[in-house]
Amino acid sequence: MRGINGKGSIYTLAGNRRKKFAVRVTIGYDEDGKPIREYLGYFETKIEAKDYLDKYNLEHPYTPKLITKLKYLFEEFIKYKKDSISKSTLDSYKYSFNYLKEFHNSRLEDLTFMQLQNILNNCDKSYSTKKQIKNVISHLYKFALINQINVLDNSRLLNIGKNIKSNKRKAFKKEEIQLLFDNLGIIENIDLVIIMIYTGLRSTEFLNIEIENIDLEKRILIGGGKTKAGTDRYIAISNKILPLIKNRIGDREKGKLVLINNKEIKYSKLNEIFGNIMLSLGLNHLPHDTRHTFATLLSNADANTASIRKMMGHSSYEITEKIYTHKEITEFINAVDLLE
CATH class of the missing domain: 1.10.443.10 (Intergrase catalytic core)
Incomplete structure (x- = not known):
């Protein structure tokens, strides 16, 4: 049973155990962005486990920490969105995220405005591609906010230039x-x-x-x-x-x-x-x-x-x-x- 992000969870242990419901919380992340969990106790019933977890959360208010790399944040974002948008939109998100490849192992809060702006400046693709890259960056900042991660949103001032439409037609090769x-x-x-x-x-x-x-x-x-x-x-x-x-x-x-x-x-x-x-x-x-x-x-x-x-x-x-x-x-x- 998963709880709200940062509020811990109840995990059912395998095998024939008397106390098979474990209460655990995430206390941080390793250098690869994987969660580090601490087990708080073991209980015979799920109700007992939930009561304990609720009491623990009252006594230990959750302070969100971001120690995760950008690529892991994006993976969680895709999981969050996959059931609400089309596959083609998900694919376009993944394609656009590849333009951030040099920062995949960086943390979101460590990225500067100019680092993100230079990605767009150096992109030789169409206006729509640049717009989608900016869109993905914006989504990541919003997703961080949803998860109670306080970080300055550098996406708001990103400039993708003007959409200069061309009458030139280009046949598919x-x-x-x-x-x-x-x-x-x-x-x-x-x-x-x-x-x-x-x-x-x-x-x-x-x-x-x-x-x-x-x-x-x-x-x-x-x-x-x-x-x-x-x-x-x-x-x-x-x-x-x-x-x-x-x-x-x-x-x-x-x-x-x-x-x-x-x-x-x-x-x-x-x-x-x-x-x-x-x-x-x-x-x-x-x-x-x-x-x-x-x-x-x-x-x-x-x-x-x-x-x-x-x-x-x-x-x-x-x-x-x-x-x-x-x-x-x-x-x-x-x-x-x-x-x-």
């Missing part, structure tokens, strides 16, 4: 796409990124795809928006993502393709999921890069230029009545099959 596939079943919702790469759908278009508009047998989905040419366009389904789409649909016959915990999500949530996945893998991409990647992959595979533009929904290939011929659909399929 071949090895980065393979990394995404390698982490299927490991990183939560990573299939969403792969499907976006192989359909060229914008984030909002992707979230609005209806199951009724997906023909798995013909390998065609209907969706899109933003421009007149892009609305309700046909997009061929590559065999590389056909199993992922089937898995997303399951036994459902209608509704949105993309559901998280059986609920539709908004653009901001998809961005969050995407960002956490990029952080987990150490990649530096924005959601729109998936659309650019789709066009780049098809172009590099010498796919039919008209098919690429039509599936992308470019205005120069507007189809007035949105009627696709069998020949056009076949050309779409042939185009994505070049990506196998």
